[in-house]
Amino acid sequence: MGHAVEKRGGIPATAVFGSSEPGSAEAAVPAARQQLSPAALAAMAKGVPAATARGYRGDWARFEEWALAAGLCPLPATAETLTEYVTWCTLTPRPRTGRPYKPASIDRAMAAVAVAHQAAGLPQPSQTGARLVLRGYEAELKTAKDPRGKMRKAAAATPRVLRQMIAATDTTTVIGARDAAALTTGFALAARSSEAALLDWEDVTEAEDDQGLLYDLYRPKVTTDQPLGVPYGSYASTCPVRALRTYRQALLDHGHEPTGPMFVRIDRHGRINTPMHRDGRRIGDPYGRMTTEGIADIVARAARRAGLTARPGDVLPDGNPRWTGHSLRRGYAEATRHAKKDPLEAARHGGWADGSRAFAGYHNRAAAFDEELNPLYGIGL
Template identity: 85%
Template sequence: MGHAVEKHAGTPATTVFGSAALRGASTVVPAARQQLSEAALAAMAKGVPAATARGYLGDWARFEQWALAVSLRPLPATGETLTEYVTWCTLTPRPRTGRPYKPASIDRALASIAVAHQAAGLPQPSQTGARLVLRGYEAELKTAKDPRGKTRKAAAATPRVLRQMIAATDTTTVIGARNAAALTTGFALAARSSEGALLDWEDAVDAADEEGLLFDLYRPKVANDQPLGVPYGSYASTCPVRALRAYRQALLDHGHQPTGPMFVRIDRHGRINPPMFRNGQRIGDPSGRMTAEGIADIVTRAGLAVRPGDVLPDGAPRWTGHALRRGYAEATRHAKKDPLEAARHGGWADGSRAFAGHHDRAAVFDEELNPLYGIGL
């Protein structure tokens, strides 16, 4: 194969995932260097958001399997090894899709490999060659108009779309009241689905002078716990304060005391926290708390109810749980809100490229920024 990289010699560079919790965090430690106790490893694992950890774990497992199969050392890896791996990813069809990896998946894999080295206390391998291969692959896909060359982004659930979503929701039912509250609250907080799932009723209190609600929102991805003010909305149908209070009253009317998890499971018959079983075993949070996937599904169903044809070329739905965050970002740009304060309210880091991308996209027809306006075209 002609790899100018370090081969396995003698004892393989075995990687140890430690405890079960450590496996979940995808923290990789060479056996010879492992100095921490199981308790310390498990505690360290808790510092990685669950969704991120699952992605890292899968990425690392694929890289490690490939490296061992071609007799290369996964940890510590060399820059040449990364270049060979990225080349393999761009050429080898995946069993599930029959096509090579998308650029975004390869980019995340490189990040996961870097995190594994950092967690092991090892220097990160050079990504120069790997990034050149990835850049060329991306350009090739874009030139060929291959959908894999485009980053899949959620549609923007702007206030106008949000009003359409609510109009298509039967808010006279308890499940409809819940969905309307989840949509409007998610937009007002620019909440990720995982953050919405963490909300408790105790996290929302009446603000002074009846201005609205004061939320105490924890954002695990950025380890940020911030108070957020949500005022009354201009439209009654999409006002997050009114929607949440209507949902609370609907729960009370159905004999459910609104304490603990804010968004709870409700079946199509209006039963709150119905029992769920798998193979005869009770599953689901005993308190009825919805999962992040359940929150995202509310957004997806609402989006498809009003925009059924809005899909990407490869058929993947645009309407994901992220649509509310993107809609919020675009709406703040249209309203000419301060981008720094808008980003901070939504839990984006200062200088976030993701927020800037959503924000800038909303300005393509801004007469003050688009140079084609007013030039006599």
């Protein structure tokens, strides 16, 4: 196994990217005077969100493999090496798709290289040349109307859309009650699917004077415990308070005590937390907690039931709208813009960092026909 690299103020790359094999990138960097123990490295790795670490590991492995095959040093990498790699990504077909990488994938790969250097306590290679290559590649794709030149976004599940989804859901069944609660709660909290999956019944309490519900929501991506107030909704069908209470009662009616995981597996026959097996052994959370993918599937199924379509910019190249778990989060952001809520407070409620470009992008999209912001209104056109 390769040696851990530890520099002043840096995090060993193995804490984020895992150990390297002999002869790989870390062999190019001298080990520091003291190495961290496997237990310390494992403990540090827990501080990196799992999804982020997985993505960076894959990106770093591809860059490292390419660099070593080209006789170049991946760590530390030079600006020229990074520029050559980005150029290679724009020209080389991927085995899975037969087409070069999308700009967003290349941008993430550059971030992985930067994080690897930061983790090893090394100066990051300049991205100036690589950014110029990427900018030219993006312009080329957009000029050619290539779908790879567009950022794929989830369709927005705004309150109007939520009403359509829930109208097509049989909320008299326990699985329908769960789905309605997941949709409205996910929207009200602007929760990522991974965050909704982590919710326990113990994380929600009744607010004083029956104002609604108070959630203690943990957002791993921003590493905060964030208490959030969820008041009653204006429409009974999409009220997150009523929907959660209906779901809770449905669980009780089916003999399931609402403790532990809030959103649990329910099969089409209404059976709660039925055992799942693979190769003769039981799989899945023993308490029935839904996975991140399961939460996202609730949104996709609800959209299909409602026969929803999306705006042209929110569809895949085959014309199908992208209804995902992120649709609730984007719908929340757009709805707060339409309602002219304070963008800073709206972003903080949804767990976006101050100044988030992603949140600003959702707001800008929602403001396209705002009479106060669109300069074409009121000019006598």
